[in-house]
Amino acid sequence: MVDKKHSEEAAASLSRRNFLKMGGIAAATATVGAAAGAGFVAGRDPDANVGWGRTEAGKDMYFNREPFRVDKAPCLNIAGPIERPEWGDFLFNRVMSMGGSMHKDGWKPNKDWQQIPDPRVREYYSRYPERWPEMLLSFREKVKHDANLEKHRDRFALAWAYSGAFGTGLHSNFPPVPTAHPDEDDFKWVKREPMEFQSPAHASKLVKQMANKFGMSLVGVTKLDPSFVFKNMMRGMPDWGEEIPKHWKNVIIFGVPMNWDPMYAAIGYSTSFDAYYRVKQASGLMAAWLGELGYAARPQFPGADYEAMMVPLAIQAGLGEATRNGILMTPEVGPNIRLAAVFTNLDLEADKPVDLHMGHFCESCKICADSCPSGSISKADKPDTVVRGYKKYGFNQDSCWRFWQQGPSETGLGCRVCIAVCPYTRKNNWIHALVKESDPRDPTGLTRNALLAMQHNFFYYPDAENYHAEWSGGNFASYHQPPEWLRSENYLKVEKTWEYDGNWEGI
């Protein structure tokens, strides 16, 4: 039996221990809280936005990939015979071709995909006839979009102008679109006999630095894998077959994020044109630089000017991995990245791909699929389809494009919700850097489960249908509210008749 004195002493000792323990927890909490506060403040600083302001020194590519290099990218999971992509597999090739047929030739889209004028577009819908109704609906969505533009102009005027400014820059002819045979066109940059590099490693090191100097955040090098080069496509050559020019030896591939705050305010305030403009310019600068040193160059840039698929090439160059939403996932900026590349005959040392277990994260996450307003992203537990021999998550380009028509300004078509909501799409503050470093090293999966629990419980996600335009039953919701510099009521003489739905812009 425990006497009263002992039990009092024990109680006192216990409460002392508890007090000390509580004090320790409180102190630790205060420390972590203070650090979190500092991290939060640092994360709010525009300098924390990877890709903005620090690119010239290359410090945006801060994640050390070396411990994770592998010979073959696990996310390029082969499950059947490998086939090269067709020209029509690229959505923008199809929509630009059909737009041209409508405007130049007076073609009107109708239920019969076999009447599409461009045989390369028909070829695509002969393989995916079930997607034609979605594409057909996109033309109807565009009519509704156009009819509602003026009604919402006050609200989206600044976003419209911001996107339009970059769009105007994007549509300039630099770098010029090829107009002749690649054996001629790619050598137009060449100013002299090739200056010999000390080694391919020296050449790779320097081209990466130059990509940073030209404003790029992330850069890698890979050999050109023919399996990702489009068939039946060569800019400047209308009747090209399957040949790949011999001087297309190596690929310098690079990218920048879209400006973070508008991107988080997807769909209405976001634009891809800012990053598209920057990567396009950089591809031209890189080509001109190579030409000055005597090497051929073939810039690949956004719009319909890619002759190969950028995402798998970026994966092979170790920039990141494949994701559920079909976009490249990088450790620094997640899927918030736009890509361009230059093919060259310069001998370069290739980077190896990486294995960062991002695919495991996608298996448990599904946030993008749940948020997607058009239901275009597979919600399966594992990659559930085979595309050209590679196992992937199913993705419907055509229904995604249909939803793009609900962008509420003329220049800001597009959606990007799947990028905005992805837990990897986070600015470079200490807490996110910590998670990005620890998750690939954690075989238990505890880190990603904890992160996902936080994402699901502490953050507000609008319902998928709320992202829809007002004319389509939604309320123009966005993951974040727009930054102050895109709110028309802060700068223009407009009457504010709307409410914002989404997390406050700072969260």
Ligand code: SF4
């Ligand atoms: S939101 Fe989740 S499932 Fe989608 S790409 Fe990002 S990590 Fe993967």
Ligand code: SF4
């Ligand atoms: S861009 Fe929008 S519609 Fe397309 S897949 Fe992403 S969330 Fe869905």
